[in-house]
């Protein structure tokens with residue numbers, strides 16, 4: 001596999017990135033998302049995907065891109081898998097807990113995958129908090145990210161998980177709450 005790893009790939013800094021991921025959950029692991037395994041759609045190859053304790057990441061991502069999604073994937077999704085696994089281990093949450101939310105809940109009720117929408121909203125809010133707390137983002141960045149990601153979750157990549165207007169309204173509301181909590185915490 002090493003022959004196929006591009007020079008700019010995050011893979012060369014995987015140990016450092018994995019150490020960062022473990023600051024959110026000690027079980028977290030990073031793996032390359034190989035095209036064979038993820039060839040179902042093109043869109044899937046352009047996203048990081050978390051299953052249990054493992055985050056699968058496209059090989060051509062840079063280290064900084066990986067670093068920026070780790071709070072969403074670990075503080076969000078790995079923690080969700082852990083909850084679904086009764087708090088014992090994220091891998092215990094894969095089946096049936098998160099399977100129902102991610103696969104059943106995403107494929108069957110197109111436009112009404114409420115569980116998927118809630119998982120993404122929760123995961124992204126963890127990322128907003130992380131970036132606000134460290135001064136990496138300001139409130140404008142959070143609002144911009146919330147609107148952009150609501151567009152993704154209600155679009156093709158997430159199989160239209162939730163109606164666009166509801167999704168946008170939900171993300172905007174949560175963004176304002178997170179910004180409010182952050183500014184009162186610092187005030």
Ligand SMILES: [Zn+2]
Pocket residue numbers: 072077119120123
């Ligand atoms: Zn996500």
